[in-house]
Amino acid sequence: MGFTRKIYPMPGGDLIIDPADLKSLYLPVAERETAAPTTVDDSLKIQTESSVLAEPIENAVVPPSTLRIGLYNSTSSSTVYAYITGLSLSNNNAVCMMESDGSSVYYPSNPTTTGVPLSANCAIPLGAPGSTTWCTIPLMAGGRIWFCIDDTLTFLLNPGETGPGLVEPSVSNTSDPNYYKRWDYCEFTFNAEQLFANITYVDFVCLPIALTLTSTSGVITHVSGMASDGLDTVCANLITQGTVDGAGWEQLVVTNNGSNLRALSPLNGIVFNSSLFLKYFTAYIASVWEKYATEDLTIDTQGSWGSVQGTTSSGSLTFGDLGSFSQPSAQDIFSGSSGAFAAQAINTAELLAIGARLDAALNRGTLLSNSVQPNNEIVSTYYTNAISNQYAKIVHAANLDGKGYAFPYDDVAPYGGIDQSGEVNDPNPSELLVTVGGANAYARMREKRGINIDEPPMHALVRRQDLWSGDLKQEIRERDLERGAVTKLQRQHQATRPEEVSFFSMLPAPLRRVIERYLPNINQSPFTGRLIAIPNIICTCLSSFLSLSIRTIIFRLVFLLIVLLFWSLGFLKTRDVVRVVEQPGLLENTSIAGLERWQNSP
Secondary structure (H helix, E strand, C coil), X not given: CCCCCEEECCCCCCEEECCCCHHHCCEECCCCCCCCCCCHHHHHHHHHHHCEEECCCCCCCCCCCEEEEEEEECCCCCCEEEEEEEEECCCCCEEEEECCCCCCEEXXXXXXXXXXXXXXXXXXXXXXXXXXXXXXXXXXXXXXXXEEECCCCCCEEECCCCCCEEECCCCCCCCCCCCCCEEEEEEEEECCCCEEEEEXXXXXXXXXXXXXXXXXXXXXXXXXXXXXXXXXXXXXXXXXXXXXXXXXHHHHEEEECCEEEEEECHHHHHHXXXXXXXXCCHHHHHHHHHHCCCCCEEEECCCCCCEEEEEEXXXXXXXXXXXXXXXXXXXXXXXXXXXXXXCCCCCHHHHHHHHHHHHHHXXXXXXXXXXXXXXXXXXHHCCCCCCCCHHHHHHHHHECCCCXXXXXXXXXXXXXXXXXXXXXXXXXXXXXXXXXXXXXXHHHHHHHHCCCXXXXXXXXXXCCCCCCHHHCCCCHHHCCHHHCCCCHHHHHHHHHCCCCCCCHHHCCHHHHHHHHCCHHHHHHCHHHHHHCXXXXXXXXXXXXXXXXXXXXXXXHHHHHHHHHHHHHHCCCCHHHHHHHHHCCCCCCHHHHHHHHHHHHCC
């Protein structure tokens, strides 16, 4: 069991990934040290698919910089270890890890044999429950922050052409020494333009992780993650869903000694059982193909290509001269990158953008009901179709704010839509607090500091494990947000986006914390979209009034009271009142003219 054998064409020879033998990872076909990933993109693709992080041939030229990362222990264990891995952007993309002190950077040597242990202690011990351990990291691409409860993790080194390959823990290889341990990770990239971080459930669910990013100007963005019993909730609901539809969702639950160890994503479930979900989408795909044989399907690429129209014919969904998509299998839909959604030889980037939105709609079960993707999408309709990614539905419901990558294209959304991906980013980061164990980190900070938490800004849409080569070369105006970029259209959208005040944001902090647990279900209610506008309008008016300073409000009220007092006592004539109130601009010209007409009337 495990990942299938993969071959990556590389300069100087093919690179074979064969997880059947853990020590065979990162072995070239012809000569062990002749092949290496060419770019950071190549490295991250291999890391995502085969749990190996290798130094690319491409060198990075980035000025050195650092970031403070806090690791907050909200578990009940005093034995929690963290690991920080990535490619150093300030040291020619070299594979690196933070050492146990949280500040020293370890650059492993290139070994001559496979399966070599690390020569440095890279297990960062967290303090007792309720404490924060601080680290300082350099600029990194492909970064991950790993946590393991009650044990340490095993990382190994294999030889490569330009540097070592770091063999990371895998949930799909039962021979991995980490397989039966409780561990998880979040992802980040920290480059010269920004910090981007996200929680992820694309591969599996295990430990609750929350992110709180503070900018140098004090702006805070936050992703809450799951509650402390989140894994048990996910597993219980997967088992229930398997009983409801008989599709096999219960097979995604992995236990150890009678306790839930993790919940696998559908794609990893297929790794262990190739027949799992084999015909799950068959009838739904047939209905989609039938619908769009006589009706246009409009896809907004949300890029320079604009919107395109497609129709189905002879088993293909064709978008004019751009290209076409065959009917995807369940594995294609869950992966977003194989079969029908694999990169095509022509119009590659545009077809990938179209495929991303098709894949998101298929996972969410909305492609049949919404012919304008993703612009007409509404979060409350996601996963309401019985044939949809129920793993993603269950995972989102288990998160306190409903956010977190549950499939590769979970960041697809209409412009101005509700973020589903669980990311935080800022061009001027001050510190990142990563909480493991399920506590709501930002509620604790709000109690102590009285800080309001902003929603993450709207972002350009890319696949979670898409390529980050822009970390090195592309200018910011050309790069997607995950690489530190904002597209031209997105900049226009952000520039005109008003600051929002919602009914929920004005509630007292204790009441907000209670309601947050139920927010995903509230947002999915059809009544919410119809009625929420009323309290939001009231809150906007209140916010506008309260935005005035107390001094201004008192001054205006006292001034008007004095004028009315003199008016009532007959000390002022109408024209005198007009001259008085005209000076501060309290009355418009039309009002003044009205007073004059009133005075001259019989």
